[in-house]
Amino acid sequence: MGFVTHLDDSGHPMMVDVGSKDLTSRRAVACGWIILPNKIYNMVDKGDVPKGDVLKVAELAGIMAAKKTWEIIPLCHNLRLDHVKVRCELDELRHGIKVTSEVSAREVTGVEMEALTAVSVALLTIYDMCKGIDKGMHFEAIHLVEKSGGKSGNYLWEDRESAQDD
Amino acid sequence: MGFVTHLDDSGHPMMVDVGSKDLTSRRAVACGWIILPNKIYNMVDKGDVPKGDVLKVAELAGIMAAKKTWEIIPLCHNLRLDHVKVRCELDELRHGIKVTSEVSAREVTGVEMEALTAVSVALLTIYDMCKGIDKGMHFEAIHLVEKSGGKSGNYLWEDRESAQDD
Amino acid sequence: MGFVTHLDDSGHPMMVDVGSKDLTSRRAVACGWIILPNKIYNMVDKGDVPKGDVLKVAELAGIMAAKKTWEIIPLCHNLRLDHVKVRCELDELRHGIKVTSEVSAREVTGVEMEALTAVSVALLTIYDMCKGIDKGMHFEAIHLVEKSGGKSGNYLWEDRESAQDD
Amino acid sequence: MGFVTHLDDSGHPMMVDVGSKDLTSRRAVACGWIILPNKIYNMVDKGDVPKGDVLKVAELAGIMAAKKTWEIIPLCHNLRLDHVKVRCELDELRHGIKVTSEVSAREVTGVEMEALTAVSVALLTIYDMCKGIDKGMHFEAIHLVEKSGGKSGNYLWEDRESAQDD
Amino acid sequence: MGFVTHLDDSGHPMMVDVGSKDLTSRRAVACGWIILPNKIYNMVDKGDVPKGDVLKVAELAGIMAAKKTWEIIPLCHNLRLDHVKVRCELDELRHGIKVTSEVSAREVTGVEMEALTAVSVALLTIYDMCKGIDKGMHFEAIHLVEKSGGKSGNYLWEDRESAQDD
Amino acid sequence: MGFVTHLDDSGHPMMVDVGSKDLTSRRAVACGWIILPNKIYNMVDKGDVPKGDVLKVAELAGIMAAKKTWEIIPLCHNLRLDHVKVRCELDELRHGIKVTSEVSAREVTGVEMEALTAVSVALLTIYDMCKGIDKGMHFEAIHLVEKSGGKSGNYLWEDRESAQDD
Numbered sequence: 001m002g003f004v005t006h007l008d009d010s011g012h013p014m015m016v017d018v019g020s021k022d023l024t025s026r027r028a029v030a031c032g033w034i035i036l037p038n039k040i041y042n043m044v045d046k047g048d049v050p051k052g053d054v055l056k057v058a059e060l061a062g063i064m065a066a067k068k069t070w071e072i073i074p075l076c077h078n079l080r081l082d083h084v085k086v087r088c089e090l091d092e093l094r095h096g097i098k099v100t101s102e103v104s105a106r107e108v109t110g111v112e113m114e115a116l117t118a119v120s121v122a123l124l125t126i127y128d129m130c131k132g133i134d135k136g137m138h139f140e141a142i143h144l145v146e147k148s149g150g151k152s153g154n155y156l157w158e159d160r161e162s163a164q165d166d
Numbered sequence: 167m168g169f170v171t172h173l174d175d176s177g178h179p180m181m182v183d184v185g186s187k188d189l190t191s192r193r194a195v196a197c198g199w200i201i202l203p204n205k206i207y208n209m210v211d212k213g214d215v216p217k218g219d220v221l222k223v224a225e226l227a228g229i230m231a232a233k234k235t236w237e238i239i240p241l242c243h244n245l246r247l248d249h250v251k252v253r254c255e256l257d258e259l260r261h262g263i264k265v266t267s268e269v270s271a272r273e274v275t276g277v278e279m280e281a282l283t284a285v286s287v288a289l290l291t292i293y294d295m296c297k298g299i300d301k302g303m304h305f306e307a308i309h310l311v312e313k314s315g316g317k318s319g320n321y322l323w324e325d326r327e328s329a330q331d332d
Numbered sequence: 333m334g335f336v337t338h339l340d341d342s343g344h345p346m347m348v349d350v351g352s353k354d355l356t357s358r359r360a361v362a363c364g365w366i367i368l369p370n371k372i373y374n375m376v377d378k379g380d381v382p383k384g385d386v387l388k389v390a391e392l393a394g395i396m397a398a399k400k401t402w403e404i405i406p407l408c409h410n411l412r413l414d415h416v417k418v419r420c421e422l423d424e425l426r427h428g429i430k431v432t433s434e435v436s437a438r439e440v441t442g443v444e445m446e447a448l449t450a451v452s453v454a455l456l457t458i459y460d461m462c463k464g465i466d467k468g469m470h471f472e473a474i475h476l477v478e479k480s481g482g483k484s485g486n487y488l489w490e491d492r493e494s495a496q497d498d
Numbered sequence: 499m500g501f502v503t504h505l506d507d508s509g510h511p512m513m514v515d516v517g518s519k520d521l522t523s524r525r526a527v528a529c530g531w532i533i534l535p536n537k538i539y540n541m542v543d544k545g546d547v548p549k550g551d552v553l554k555v556a557e558l559a560g561i562m563a564a565k566k567t568w569e570i571i572p573l574c575h576n577l578r579l580d581h582v583k584v585r586c587e588l589d590e591l592r593h594g595i596k597v598t599s600e601v602s603a604r605e606v607t608g609v610e611m612e613a614l615t616a617v618s619v620a621l622l623t624i625y626d627m628c629k630g631i632d633k634g635m636h637f638e639a640i641h642l643v644e645k646s647g648g649k650s651g652n653y654l655w656e657d658r659e660s661a662q663d664d
Numbered sequence: 665m666g667f668v669t670h671l672d673d674s675g676h677p678m679m680v681d682v683g684s685k686d687l688t689s690r691r692a693v694a695c696g697w698i699i700l701p702n703k704i705y706n707m708v709d710k711g712d713v714p715k716g717d718v719l720k721v722a723e724l725a726g727i728m729a730a731k732k733t734w735e736i737i738p739l740c741h742n743l744r745l746d747h748v749k750v751r752c753e754l755d756e757l758r759h760g761i762k763v764t765s766e767v768s769a770r771e772v773t774g775v776e777m778e779a780l781t782a783v784s785v786a787l788l789t790i791y792d793m794c795k796g797i798d799k800g801m802h803f804e805a806i807h808l809v810e811k812s813g814g815k816s817g818n819y820l821w822e823d824r825e826s827a828q829d830d
Numbered sequence: 831m832g833f834v835t836h837l838d839d840s841g842h843p844m845m846v847d848v849g850s851k852d853l854t855s856r857r858a859v860a861c862g863w864i865i866l867p868n869k870i871y872n873m874v875d876k877g878d879v880p881k882g883d884v885l886k887v888a889e890l891a892g893i894m895a896a897k898k899t900w901e902i903i904p905l906c907h908n909l910r911l912d913h914v915k916v917r918c919e920l921d922e923l924r925h926g927i928k929v930t931s932e933v934s935a936r937e938v939t940g941v942e943m944e945a946l947t948a949v950s951v952a953l954l955t956i957y958d959m960c961k962g963i964d965k966g967m968h969f970e971a972i973h974l975v976e977k978s979g980g981k982s983g984n985y986l987w988e989d990r991e992s993a994q995d996d
Contacts, residue, residue, distance in 0.1 A: 004215050005298040011219035011384075013392045015399075017415035019357065019436050025849065032305070037326070049170050052841075053177035056717065060724060060843045060904055061240050067845075067900055067908050068238070070399055072287055073294050074227050074392055078399050078412055080908055082938070083847035104849050108414070112301065113294050120286045120305075121238055128239050128279050132171040135278065135310055136326035139198070139286075143304035160203070160302035177716075179724045181731075183747035185689065185768050191517065218509075222385065226392060226511045226572055233513075233568055233576050236731055240724055244731050244744055246576055248606070249515035270517050274746070336547050337630040343551035343882075345890045347897075349913035351855065351934050364637070369658070381502050385509035393572050402897055404566070404619055405626050406559050406890055410897050410910055440912070444633065445626050452618045452637075453570055460571050460611050464503040467610065467642050468658035471530070471618075475636035492535070492634040523683065550675075551886065558677045558738055558890060565679075565734055565742050578742055580772070581681035602683050668879050669962040675883035696969070701990070713834050717841035725904050732902070736951055737958050738891050776965065777958050784950045784969075785902055792903050792943050796835040799942065800990035802973035803862070803950075808965055824867070824966035 006075040015075050021108040026149035028103050030115035032142030034123045035096040037134045044090060044097075054129050055088035058099070062086035062122030066103055066114040073117065079107045086118050088126065094140070099123055110150050116142065172241045181241050187274040192315035194269050196281035198308030200289045201262040203300045210256060210263075220295050221254035224265070228252035228288030232269055232280040242279050247271045252284050254292065260306070265289055276316050282308065338407040347407050353440040358481035360435050362447035364474030366455045367428040369466045376422060376429075386461050387420035390431070394418035394454030398435055398446040405449065411439045418450050420458070426472070431455055442482050448474065504573040513573050519606040524647035526601050528613035530640030532621045533594040535632045542588060542595075552627050553586035556597070560584035560620030564601055564612040574611050579603045584616050586624065592638070597621055608648050614640065670739040679739050685772040690813035692767050694779035696806030698787045699760040701798045708754060708761075718793050719752035722763070726750035726786030730767055730778040740777050745769045750782050752790065758804070763787055774814050780806065836905040845905050851938040856979035858933050860945035862972030864953045865926040867964045874920060874927075884959050885918035888929070892916035892952030896933055896944040906943050911935045916948050918956070924970070929953055940980050946972065 005016045036044065043049040063084045070078035083104045091098040101118035103111040123139045130137065147155045171182050202210065209215040229250045236244035249270045257264040267284035269277040289305045296303065313321045337348050368376065375381040395416045402410035415436045423430040433450035435443040455471045462469065479487045503514050534542065541547040561582045568576035581602045589596040599616035601609040621637045628635065645653045669680050700708065707713040727748045734742035747768045755762040765782035767775040787803045794801065811819045835846050866874065873879040893914045900908035913934045921928040931948035933941040953969045960967065977985045 004220060004295055006223070006295045007216055007219050011216040012388060012419060013219070013223055013395060014418075015395050015413065015416040017436065019414035019438065050173055050177040053173050053179070053720065054170060056720065056842060057172070057179055057240060057724060060721060061238070063843060063845050064240075064901075064904055065238055071396075072227070072231055072234070072238070073291055074223060074230075074396055075291075076294060077414075080412065080910065081845065082849035082907075084845040086844075087842060104847065106849065112297060113290065116293060117290055120290060123308075124279065124283055124286060125239055125241075127282060128242060129170055129172045131278060135313070135321050136323070138307055138309035140306055140308075141304055142289075142306075142308075144301055147301070155301050157302070178720060178751065179727060180750075181727055181745065181748040183768065185746035185770065219388065222388065222510060223392060226389060229511060229513055230569075230572055237728075240728055243746075246578065246744065247513065248517035248575075250513040251510075252512075253510060270515065272517065336552060336627055338555070338627045339548055339551050343548040344886060344917060345551070345555055345893060346916075347893050347911065347914040349934065351912035351936065382505055382509040385505050385511070386502060389504070389511055389572060393570070396572075397570055400570070403894075404559070404563055404570070405623055406555060406562075406894055407623075408626060409912075412910065444629060445622065448625060449622055452622060455640075456611065456615055456618060457571055457573075459614060460574060461502050461504045463610060467645070467653050468655070470639055470641035472638055472640075473636055474621075474638075474640075476633050479633070487633050489634070554676060554883065554886065555890060558887060561677060561679055562735075562738055578744065579679065580683035580741075582679040584678075585676065602681065604683065668884060668959055670887070670959045671880055671883050675880040677883070677887055714837055714841040717837050717843070718834060721836070721843055721904060725902070728904075729902055736891070736895055736898070736902070737955055738887060738894075739955075740958060776961060777954065780954055780957060784954060787972075788943065788947055788950060789903055789905075791946060792906060793834050793836045795942060799974050799977070799985050800987070802971055804970055804972075805968055806953075806970075806972075807968035811965070819965050821966070 013075060018108040023106045023108055024149050026105050026107050026111045028111045028115040028147040029145040030119045031098060031100040031145055032119045032123055033094050033096045033098050033140045034126050035094060035138050035140055037136045040130050040133050041095055054126060058088050058122040058125040059086040061125040062101055062118035065121035066118040069114045069117045073113055076113050077109050079105050081105045086122050088122060097126060110147055112144050112147050116144060179241060184274040189272050189274055190315050192271050192273050192277045194277045194281040194313040195311040196285045197264060197266040197311055198285045198289055199260050199262045199264050199306045200292050201260060201304050201306055203302045206296050206299050207261055220292060224254050224288040224291040225252040227291040228267055228284035231287035232284040235280045235283045238283060239279055243275050245271055245273045250284060252288050254288060263292060276313055278310050278313050282310060345407060350440040355438045355440055356481050358437050358439050358443050360443045360447040360479040361477040362451045363430060363432040363477055364451045364455055365426050365428045365430050365472045366458050367426060367470050367472055369468045372462050372465050373427055386458060390420050390454040390457040391418040393457040394433055394450035397453035398450040401446045401449045405445055408445050409441050411437055413437045416450060418454050420454060429458060442479055444476050444479050448476060511573060516606040521604050521606055522647050524603050524605050524609050526609045526613040526645040527643040528617045529596060529598040529643055530617045530621055531592050531594050531596050531638045532624050533592060533636050533638055535634045538628050538631050539593055552624060556586050556620040556623040557584040559623040560599055560616035563619035564616040567612045567615045570615060571611055575607050577603055577605045582616060584620050586620060595624060608645055610642050610645050614642060677739060682772040687770050687772055688813050690769050690771050690775045692775045692779040692811040693809040694783045695762060695764040695809055696783045696787055697758050697760045697762050697804045698790050699758060699802050699804055701800045704794050704797050705759055718790060722752050722786040722789040723750040725789040726765055726782035729785035730782040733778045733781045736781060737777055741773050743769055743771045748782060750786050752786060761790060774811055776808050776811050780808060843905060848907060848938040853936045853938055854979050856935050856937050856941045858941045858945040858977040859975040860949045861928060861930040861975055862949045862953055863924050863926050863928050863970045864956050865924060865968050865970055867966045870960050870963050871925055884956060888918050888952040888955040889916040891955040892931055892948035895951035896948040899944045899947045902947060903943055907939050909935055909937045916952050918952060927956060940977055942974050942977050946974060
């Protein structure tokens with residue numbers, strides 16, 4: 001039986017009390033896509049756009065955002081992260097760029113929000129850098145791929161999908 | 167003919183020079199969806215989840231993020247915003263919550279990034295508040311709906327779609 | 333025998349060395365009031381002002397500020413908080429709104445400043461939202477109610493008052 | 499007829515639209531007190547506490563906080579300030595330290611919140627630096643002294659008091 | 665006749681009042697060096713260290729820092745920048761890497777601090793990325809190269825040097 | 831054999847994984863100089879410039895910057911610091927002001943960057959406060975003096991110098 005942990009019974013916001021939880025190894029992986037109009041996709045594919053540089057700026061932005069998650073998401077705890085990695089790569093199938101993030105920490109709460117924030121900000125950064133060419137880009141399928149550690153145990157996006165099918 | 171305005175010819179990042187551009191009225195609207203698994207969707211729909219409160223926290227987070235866009239997106243200019251509004255509403259069709267933002271400013275560059283950042287952060291905040299129920303949510307179709315003001319003129323997402331069809 | 337721990341003998345500022353202190357459970361409660369002119373008080377009391385919404389925005393602002401205390405107060409340590417709660421309620425006696433905060437952490441220094449900062453920022457936020465009606469509000473009696481944990485032991489505001497009377 | 503400008507009719511938060519307002523000279527003065535227990539008051543009065551240094555750190559903290567007001571108070575606009583001054587002085591009458599701030603800007607909205615935030619943060623900073631001596635301090639009578647500029651015209655705290663008396 | 669503009673007659677800090685100054689075009693250029701031990705210098709020179717990537721991360725860090733100057737330097741005004749560019753290049757003569765920044769704005773105060781902050785942070789970022797190889801790097805000759813705009817007129821570092829010689 | 835730990839084999843940025851490292855006591859000392867033109871040096875030396883106040887503002891700025899290092903330097907981990915001290919003193923030999931910082935923490939990575947950032951920001955703050963007198967100041971010899979703690983062991987700048995001589 002689930003509940004919105006960030007609101008009390010009268011709907012008042014709060015930062016969940018994690019004072020009784022121990023530090024354990026946490027890890028989360030998230031991903032998402034920016035779908036590109038033909039013009040941009042082809043420029044990136046042919047190298048007319050300095051792809052490496054655009055993608056590395058986006059990766060860096062994602063890493064920096066992961067560290068600021070507690071500041072951006074109102075009820076997130078401020079965590080000390082052990083590791084953040086963000087990768088952007090051209091994805092022919094979806095006709096765009098796939099962003100994947102991986103975050104780990106020894107902490108009292110999970111790092112799902114850090115992973116999702118890193119992906120979102122990397123996508124926003126790609127949009128920002130390419131919007132001079134064409135504004136018709138959009139973000140798709142931003143989701144948590146997997147998480148491990150903590151009381152709620154492991155989570156795999158794929159398992160969820162089969163569960164939905166039942 | 168488009169180009170990546172945030173990189174010079176050798177791929178070095180830069181904050182575009184807007185020193186010759188005048189202040190004009192800028193406006194941007196963006197939107198996006200968080201798709202909810204049945205369990206959460208039904209709880210929200212029936213009021214088992216204090217919907218109003220979850221959505222208002224998300225709206226506030228989106229507004230605050232719009233003001234921090236220049237800090238989160240590496241090459242964005244720091245702008246002075248005149249107005250930010252973020253609205254979250256249940257969307258039966260997409261089986262989730264739709265977030266819409268509207269930002270305006272009298273500035274030398276557009277406010278598209280502010281609008282998109284507001285939507286992304288509002289979505290992340292909803293995820294954060296509901297993830298204790300089920301982590302199987304994802305974000306979809308985050309895009310710029312329209313913009314006006316500035317040299318590049320007006321932009322409408324819908325026009326883009328018909329253009330793509332040609 | 334007390335001393336200003338944040339200055340050395342020549343008056344130079346420093347962040348106190350807590351390197352020899354262990355992590356222990358810390359908790360602090362603070363409160364304060366915003367006194368309202370009749371016009372606003374009555375509007376809030378009768379529900380002409382959407383009280384719930386004003387107060388929840390203030391509560392959220394207080395929570396977020398608690399996390400930023402180390403950034404706002406120059407010589408505060410940056411702590412990792414376990415829990416933050418802020419509550420605002422109409423107070424007939426003082427003719428205003430009472431804000432109470434509670435903060436806890438397993439840390440090497442106390443969380444008094446986090447609790448007091450949360451109260452102050454929640455009060456400022458109420459002022460900001462109601463100042464369009466009447467600017468004649470003021471803040472009163474912002475103080476630490478109690479703290480526990482750490483070498484200096486427990487503290488109760490009430491005990492202080494009787495001590496003052498001696 | 500007043501209203502809460504930061505909420506729409508359904509109680510959703512928003513950053514007020516100031517897009518039709520022109521830049522005008524704005525100025526606001528605020529003040530407040532930290533009331534000290536005898537022990538601290540006497541130490542400060544006799545110079546056992548390096549008063550100048552404590553108060554200058556507090557003044558600096560207040561100035562820096564004024565610049566961050568838009569980040570701390572959720573629905574404040576991010577303004578460009580022309581001038582910020584914060585002064586702390588021993589006040590025998592109230593048995594404590596009086597903090598006064600003055601902020602000015604050529605902007606589309608008033609700087610009341612910047613002035614009140616500067617006072618609040620300076621008070622918090624004094625508390626932080628002296629709490630090692632005695633935690634029994636509290637803040638009192640934080641209020642807007644005067645403001646000028648903008649459509650709503652001038653405001654004087656004193657006028658309010660006589661109005662209340664009517 | 666010069667004076668410390670950020671302190672009043674009693675040494676209290678303040679943010680200088682620029683309320684009577686008009687917006688004019690401002691520009692500042694600054695530079696500085698990080699001197700490398702042989703081991704790192706040779707690795708960078710031969711391409712054993714992915715030079716382009718290290719330097720581009722540093723450039724980006726410098727640009728982002730320029731935007732945060734008002735937050736880092738206590739008495740700086742928060743400005744709206746029109747343009748920021750940071751370039752890092754290997755310098756055989758000084759046996760290190762030279763960082764140059766250029767900042768421009770239409771503002772009421774100069775952008776010297778933004779330019780110097782950008783250089784300092786880019787240098788710190790190079791140090792951070794290479795310190796795993798050898799910590800024996802240092803920064804040298806960080807200075808303002810030139811500035812234009814504003815009441816105090818143009819400034820050229822070179823002119824200063826000849827003046828010193830007199 | 832050294833390597834740039836913040837880039838993977840293809841030059842993509844990442845925040846190094848410190849997940850297998852234990853908390854140990856870390857300490858770092860850094861220093862640097864701002865060289866003053868005669869005019870400023872003499873004013874400071876004779877007390878025409880309120881030296882104590884300028885230097886204390888710079889010290890405070892350095893302390894606050896140490897806490898923000900993770901936000902300013904893109905790939906730094908966000909650490910919890912135990913102690914930060916920054917001292918500024920007139921240095922006749924170098925004809926300027928010497929800034930020294932000392933930072934300690936029980937952490938999984940070193941605090942070298944925090945110490946160097948504190949020095950850099952204190953120097954920038956002195957520049958900011960004195961630039962109204964003469965802009966011809968520069969920073970020199972900013973370096974890590976020593977560090978202890980962690981797997982890479984102790985480091986002394988002096989040892990490095992003799993090593994270079996070999």
